[in-house]
Amino acid sequence: MRPPPLLEIEGLTKHFPIRKGLIFSRTVGNVRAVDGVSFHLAAGETLALVGESGCGKSTTGRLALRLLEPTGGRIVFEGQDITQFGPQLMRPLRRRMQIVFQDPFASLHPRLTVGEILAEPLVLHGLASGKALAARVRDLLERVGLRGTHAARYPHEFSGGQRQRIGVARAISTNPALIVCDEPVSALDVSIQAQVVNLLQDLQAEFRLSYLFIAHDLAVVKHIADRIAVMYLGRLVEVADKTTLYQNPRHPYTQALLSAVPRPDPVKRQRAVLTGDVPSPAAPPPGCAFHPRCPFAAERCKLEAPALRQVAGREVACHRAEEIPEMPNLLSARIDDGARRRRLKILTRAAKDPTCAA
Ligand code: SF4
DSSP states (O other): OOOSSSSSEEEEEEEEEEESSTTSSSEEEEEEEEEEEEEETTTTTTEEEEEEEEEHHHHHHHHHTTSOOEEEEEEEETTEEEETTOHHHHHHHHTTEEEEOOTTTOOOOOOOHHHHHHHHHHHHHTTOHHHHHHHHHHHHHHHHOOOOGGGGGGGGGGGGHHHHHHHHHHHHOOOOEEEEETTTTTSOOOOHHHHHHHHHHHHHHHTOEEEEEEOOOOOHHHHHEEEEEEETEEEEEEEEEHHHHHOOOOOOOHHHHHHHOOSSOOOOOOOOOOOOOOTTTTTTSSTTTTTGGGGOHHHHHOOOOOOOEETTEEOOOOOTTTTSOOOOTTTTTHHHHHHHHHHHHHHHHHHHHSSSSO
């Protein structure tokens, strides 16, 4: 029997009212940022939530932590329905659910030393004081690859990667079970991204953390995620384990996202290019929200919104999922290796050929 999930989200919605009038007293519509999202997250698991900017993935992360009030749906954390919990009831749970923000500079108070920043949640939750507090701060810094002496410095004295390490140290300071990583590496250089992802993986193995990893970079997600949920205009369109999704994406939007991942290998490949803009979440298209951009759209797609259903070992929200042609294994190392080998052979042949100019 499957153990109960750490986090369970059912039919989560968040609609932001659009107000007009002199004192914004008139509600003229709603931005449907999150529109009936359901998923679960097991202990020690990483679920990546991916999609274009504005698709509602960060809002979903904040709703899961109850940093935003949901319009509807249900949030169950560690077996408790926390959807209606007020600040008092949420307070003891806060230390079990943390967040790492996208911008490591904006998320750290510029007038506090790193030691003070890391001590704050420990003091707030009554987890340490006095000498034990100072020792815990030093320990946290060392766990994320910094030095204990860095506690006396201010955030501006660190590089972007080091600041994100401080953000991670703050997130793990209260021994959480769940961390929402909201685009934690997208503001960092590529070389630093790998270091932070490796750090998150090491900490997950050590503390059995669960990550809701929000990202738009599918190459990063491939390294850290166990399962991937693809989001489009406030709804999930495909949820699958990593291997299934990368080897054979079934939703046309997932196919387009995956084929847009840049590859170092310049070998020609099939690409699924989307046309048109993302529709406004204030006026989403009827039926399948993806139909104005979908190359496989049929009449039914314009009328009826597809629900998530099981197709070929994953959940997909598409009426025509069984008919969508398969795409090649888009991020397969095997394909890359084959192409690399072919190119190497050509280069070697050219190098041996004395008539070939450099
Ligand atoms: Fe395309 Fe129709 Fe599937 Fe939507 S339901 S993704 S429009 S084929």
